[in-house]
Amino acid sequence: xIAQLPIVSMxxxxxxxxxxxxxxxxxxxxxxxxxxxxxxxxxxxxxxxxWHVRVEGPMTYRFGxxxxxxxxxxxxxxxxxxxxxxxxxxxxxxYVYSTGDATxxxxxxEYGRYYILLFILLFAMLGIIYTNDLFNTYVFMEILSITTxxxxxxxxxxxxxxxxxxYVMLNEIGSLSYLFGVALLYMVTGYTNIGLxxxxxxxxWTAYPANATTAIGFMVVGVGIKSAVFPFHVWLxxxxxxxxxxxxAILSAIVVKVYILIMIKVLFRVFGLSxxxxxxxxxxxxxxxxxxxxxxxxxxxxQTDIKRMLGYSSVAQxxxxxxxxxxxxxxxxxxxxxxxxxxxxxxxxxFLSVGAIIYKKKIRKVSEFxxxxxxxxVAMVVFTIAALGMIGVPMTTxxxxxxNLGLAALDGGQAVLVFVLIVSGFLNAxxxxxxxxxxxxxxxxxxxxxxxxxxxxxxxxxxxxxxxALIVYFxxxxxxxxxxxxxxxxSLL
Amino acid sequence: MIRQGILIVMLLxxxxxxxxxxxxxxxLYQTSADYFREYGAExxxxxxxxxxxxxxxRLFDSLFEAGILLIAVSxxxxxxxxxxxxxxxxxxxxxxKTPDLFVTFSRLVYPLMLAFGFYIIVNGxxxxxxxxxxxxxVATAILILYYIDAEKxxxxxxxxxxEKFLYLTILIIASLSIFTRGTFFTNVFPYDTHGGSxxxxxxxxxxxxxxxxxxxxxxxxxxxxxxxxx
Numbered sequence: 116x117i118a119q120l121p122i123v124s125m126x127x128x129x130x131x132x133x134x135x136x137x138x139x140x141x142x143x144x145x146x147x148x149x150x151x152x153x154x155x156x157x158x159x160x161x162x163x164x165x166w167h168v169r170v171e172g173p174m175t176y177r178f179g180x181x182x183x184x185x186x187x188x189x190x191x192x193x194x195x196x197x198x199x200x201x202x203x204x205x206x207x208x209x210y211v212y213s214t215g216d217a218t219x220x221x222x223x224x225e226y227g228r229y230y231i232l233l234f235i236l237l238f239a240m241l242g243i244i245y246t247n248d249l250f251n252t253y254v255f256m257e258i259l260s261i262t263t264x265x266x267x268x269x270x271x272x273x274x275x276x277x278x279x280x281x282y283v284m285l286n287e288i289g290s291l292s293y294l295f296g297v298a299l300l301y302m303v304t305g306y307t308n309i310g311l312x313x314x315x316x317x318x319x320w321t322a323y324p325a326n327a328t329t330a331i332g333f334m335v336v337g338v339g340i341k342s343a344v345f346p347f348h349v350w351l352x353x354x355x356x357x358x359x360x361x362x363x364a365i366l367s368a369i370v371v372k373v374y375i376l377i378m379i380k381v382l383f384r385v386f387g388l389s390x391x392x393x394x395x396x397x398x399x400x401x402x403x404x405x406x407x408x409x410x411x412x413x414x415x416x417x418q419t420d421i422k423r424m425l426g427y428s429s430v431a432q433x434x435x436x437x438x439x440x441x442x443x444x445x446x447x448x449x450x451x452x453x454x455x456x457x458x459x460x461x462x463x464x465x466f467l468s469v470g471a472i473i474y475k476k477k478i479r480k481v482s483e484f485x486x487x488x489x490x491x492x493v494a495m496v497v498f499t500i501a502a503l504g505m506i507g508v509p510m511t512t513x514x515x516x517x518x519n520l521g522l523a524a525l526d527g528g529q530a531v532l533v534f535v536l537i538v539s540g541f542l543n544a545x546x547x548x549x550x551x552x553x554x555x556x557x558x559x560x561x562x563x564x565x566x567x568x569x570x571x572x573x574x575x576x577x578x579x580x581x582x583x584a585l586i587v588y589f590x591x592x593x594x595x596x597x598x599x600x601x602x603x604x605x606s607l608l
Numbered sequence: 609m610i611r612q613g614i615l616i617v618m619l620l621x622x623x624x625x626x627x628x629x630x631x632x633x634x635x636l637y638q639t640s641a642d643y644f645r646e647y648g649a650e651x652x653x654x655x656x657x658x659x660x661x662x663x664x665x666r667l668f669d670s671l672f673e674a675g676i677l678l679i680a681v682s683x684x685x686x687x688x689x690x691x692x693x694x695x696x697x698x699x700x701x702x703x704x705k706t707p708d709l710f711v712t713f714s715r716l717v718y719p720l721m722l723a724f725g726f727y728i729i730v731n732g733x734x735x736x737x738x739x740x741x742x743x744x745x746v747a748t749a750i751l752i753l754y755y756i757d758a759e760k761x762x763x764x765x766x767x768x769x770x771e772k773f774l775y776l777t778i779l780i781i782a783s784l785s786i787f788t789r790g791t792f793f794t795n796v797f798p799y800d801t802h803g804g805s806x807x808x809x810x811x812x813x814x815x816x817x818x819x820x821x822x823x824x825x826x827x828x829x830x831x832x833x834x835x836x837x838x
Contacts, residue, residue, distance in 0.1 A: 122792050126783065133776050136769075178668050179785070179794030181651075185643070186794075187668045228686070235679065242672075254672050261676060265683050276687070299625070325628045 117167050118176045121191050121199075124157040125241050132234035135227050143226055147214045150230055154210060158203045165196045175247070183308045190247035190309070194603045198376060198455075199244050202369055205459055206237055208578045209368075212467050213361035215474075215572035221269055221359055229269055229359075236262045236365070240373045249297045249385070250307045252377060256293065260286045260341070263370060266362045267354050278353035285340055285350045292337030299330040300385070309384050317389055327386070328394055334381050335396065342374035343433055345407025352414075352426035360470025363422060367429045368463040372455050375436055379448070382440065383607045391443055400441030405535045407434030412542035421469055421481050424546065425462070428505065431539060432458045439520055442527045448604035450519035453597060457504070457512035457589065464501035464582035468494040471571050471579065481550060488555035493576055495554050497583040502547040504586050507540045511590040519597075652795060653807025654733040662738060663814050667793045671782055674821060678775050681825045681832075685764055688832045714755045721749035729819035733811040742815070743822025750827050754834070762831045771824040778817045781810075 131153040138146045168174065173192035177183065210233070221229055239262060242255035260283070268279040301307055303323045304315040320327045336347075343351040351371075355363045382391065391397065411431030418424040436458070439451025471494040472487060473479060488495045504513030517536055524532035589596060644657050652660040662670045728735075729742030785794045797806040 119786070119792075126779075126792070129779070133772065133779075136772070176791070178791055179664060180789070180791055181665055181794075186665050251669055254669050254676070257676050258672060258679065261679050261683065265679070265686065268687065295622075302626075325625055329625045 117164065118174050118191070120160045120164050121189055121196075121241070121245050122176060124160045125238055125245070127153055127157055128234050128238040128241065132231045132238065135231045135234070139227060146227060146230060150234070151207075151210065153234075154203065154207050158200075158207060161196065161200045161203055164191060165200050168193055168196050184306055184311055187251050188247040188308055188310075189245045191245060192606065193599075194607060195244045197599065197603060199241055201456060201459070202237075202240060202244075202373075205369060205463060206233075206365065208581055209361050209364050209463060209467065212364075212470075212575050212578040215575035222271070225269060229266070229362075232262050232266050232269070233362075233365070236266070236370070240369065243373055244376060247309045248307050249300065249309060249312065252380075253290065253294050253297060256290055256341070256374075256377070259370065259373070260290060263354075263366060266366070267358045269362075270357065270359065272357070274353070275357045278350075278357045282350045282354045285347070289337045289340030289347075292333045292340070294337075296330040296332075296334030296337065296381075299326050299333065302326070309380070313385050313387055316385065317387055320390055327390060331381075331386055331390070331394060331396060334385075335378060335400075338374050338378045338381065339403075339437075342371050342378065343430055344437055345403055345410060345430060345434060348407070348411070348427075348430040348433075351430060352418075352423045355426040355429065356420060356422035360422075360466055360473060363425075364463040364466035364470070367426065367466060368459040371429065371433060372436075372459055375433070375440075375455060378437075379440060379451075379607065383448075388443070388608065397441050397443045400437055401529065401532070404434040404436075404438035404441055405532065407431060408438070408535055408539040409542065412539055412546070416542070416546045419481055420479050421484070421550075422466070422473075422479060424481065425465055425469065428465075428543070428546075429458075429462060431543070432462070432505070435516070435520060435536075435539075438532065439523060442523050442529070443608075444523060444527055445601065445604045445608055446519070446523035446526050448607060449597070449601045450516060450523045452600045452604060453512075453519055453593070454516040456596065456600075457516045457586075460582060460586050460589070461501040461504045461511075461513060464497050464579065464586060465505075467575075467582065468498040468501070468579055471575050472498075474575070475571055484550050485553045485557040491571075494571075494579060497579045499551050499555075500583045500586055502551055504590070506544045506547055509590070510587060512586050512593070513590075515590060515593045515597075652811075653797075653805070654811055656733055656736060656738065658736070659732050659738045659811065659815070662740070663733075663811055663818075664795050667782055670818075671779065671793065674775065674778065674818060677822065677825045678771060681768060681771065681828050684829055685768060685832045711755060714752045718749055718752050718756065721752065722746060725749055725819075725823075729815050730812060732815040732819075733808055739815040739818025740822055743819040744826060746819065746823040747826035747830070750823065751830055762827075764828050764831050767824050767828045767831070771821055771828065774817055774821040774824070778814065778821065781814060781817070 131150060135146055135150075138149070168191060173190065175183075176189040176191065178187050213229075213233075236259065239255045239259040243252055243259065246252055246255065263286075264279045264283045267282055268275045297307065300312055300316075303319075303326050304312050306312050306315065316327060340347040355367050358366060382396065408431050411427050411429075411434060415424050415427035415431065418427060432454070436451045436454050439447045439449075439454060441447070472484075472491055475491060476483075476487075478484075500511065504511035507513045507517040517540065521533045521536055524530070524536070644660070648657045648660045649655050652664040654660040654664070725742045725746035725748075727742075728737035728745060729739055732738030732742065781796070782793050784796045786792050788796050789798055795807050796810050
């Protein structure tokens with residue numbers, strides 16, 4: 116019975132997306148509250164599954180009860196269900212925020228469409244994480260990227276269309292590259308089921324080294340393009356800065372991470388250590404990640420638009436995660452997974468607080484943030500907490516993830532990476548700190564310096580406070596999360 | 609020129625990989641093709657093994673491939689939607705440009721194509737073809753109408769609404785197996801019934817629904833592009 120729950124929750128999300136148009140003539144709050152009820156129900160179901168998996172261990176679900184090599188299989192283990200649970204929780208917070216501010220630039224009659232896309236997006240992400248089939252992953256990747264394109268272009272402005280066109284072109288290259296890798300693997304193994312492919316590769320891969328090497332290259336590059344790993348990041352800043360704020364948060368905090376989870380699955384589930392030890396994937400990933408950590412921050416410093424700056428900052432942060440993966444050790448993977456969570460929280464908080472400021476003040480320039488701490492204290496305080504987390508100040512999740520990454524790098528004997536981490540932290544400070552200092556210490560000449568609570572909807576303030584609190588909470592008490600992630604990392608390796 | 613050169617080198621490299629990997633794989637390649645040949649028709653009730661895989665073994669994939677088409681159609685209509693209502697394109701229907709012979713032949717061919725499309729859809733489980741392929745043929749037949757009747761007006765919104773309902777129906781029918789076989793997304797009828805004739809009912813139903821859905825989707829895309837062409 117409990118094995119049915121993941122697919123039931125996916126069907127619920129898809130069903131919700133399909134019935135939204137039926138409520139077109141009702142008041143829009145009917146749709147949003149129904150959507151929230153569905154999200155809450157799925158969240159509860161996932162919590163049940165999480166509890167079950169934690170106690171009983173992983174389970175599989177086969178469509179039509181066919182054997183694994185015939186049909187499609189869902190593999191529900193701690194890794195999958197934990198990240199689904201995290202994604203759902205974060206989406207719920209962002210969803211509540213978006214009921215106050217889906218509005219930024221989206222026409223009122225398009226709200227329904229926005230939520231349809233949101234639910235399909237969520238459905239596709241669940242599918243990607245649960246499925247245990249390489250081709251099925253590709254199908255969901257396509258759904259995810261087409262939905263993302265629609266969300267980016269929903270504001271119907273020229274720059275949105277440019278950004279979404281660029282997104283669709285690069286991401287199609289990514290998808291096809293991944294598909295090509297799958298084809299190469301299918302050619303030699305005859306399976307698309309991840310477990311069976313891994314088995315075949317583990318036993319026979321020395322008989323087809325060229326094939327395995329090319330497949331790993333295509334798949335990692337394909338997923339790398341989609342998760343904006345450094346040299347392939349060019350689509351990200353435009354796409355994430357032109358989308359509405361709540362969806363920027365979803366894209367930057369969650370969607371990019373889902374592709375990283377695919378990368379983890381491909382590297383550790385499909386190929387496994389026996390291949391990774393021989394092929395120098397680790398060196399390449401670390402080199403790319405280290406460059407990205409420095410260059411992403413460099414680009415971010417040059418930006419005048421705050422949302423573009425956050426976009427480039429994401430490029431740098433993805434570098435941290437890829438570095439953790441590239442170390443190919445339990446410590447490194449655990450640090451990477453922790454940073455997936457911590458960056459998701461921080462980036463969501465940053466985009467949402469900036470979104471609140473854009474919503475109220477209609478400003479996007481970094482230089483216009485002077486004195487903002489007095490006009491919008493809550494939003495600015497949450498921004499400050501998240502930005503300090505990005506820099507890596509103690510008592511935030513960012514500090515814990517950098518500490519873990521540093522320890523993992525030392526453990527792997529790569530001391531130079533610690534230096535890169537510190538430099539990258541300094542660079543983060545160089546572009547985040549001036550905003551904070553100007554916002555709280557500098558007067559804005561056109562404003563009277565009066566402290567007041569901003570008048571934005573409570574549904575927007577609540578999520579901001581929750582995110583800020585979570586960043587500090589996991590910064591102070593990371594123990595539980597780290598232990599769970601360590602178990603997850605150990606199960607993957 | 610340099611770009612083309614790089615492209616050709618890359619394609620050659622990919623080709624080389626295929627050549628290299630194709631040698632000496634006989635003992636590795638554990639194909640499932642034998643299994644399909646042996647048990648495919650019996651398990652799924654479909655003599656056409658492609659349909660067996662599409663509509664039974666890997667129905668989960670096919671459903672969402674169809675879903676991608678639906679989302680893409682909505683996206684194209686969304687992007688090509690303009691605030692001012694525009695008339696359908698008439699460029700092909702310009703009587704001076706479309707030869708009479710062509711129009712006449714189109715009139716003759718149209719019903720044949722439609723019938724052929726339906727044939728392929730309905731017989732998807734016994735002969736090559738199926739919902740996706742037949743749907744594309746039906747869509748092509750419908751598009752010929754634009755040559756025959758230049759003044760034809762199409763309401764895209766209506767097409768897409770019907771398509772959405774069809775997709776919802778497909779999802780519901782595909783999910784019904786939870787009650788009879790205990791898992792989602794497979795044939796409703798268990799495979800031990802006599803001769804697989806019950807299973808054929810399900811396959812034909814699903815093929816027809818998928819065929820119509822695909823036809824409507826392609827029709828909508830074409831009409832949207834036609835409008836954009838003006």
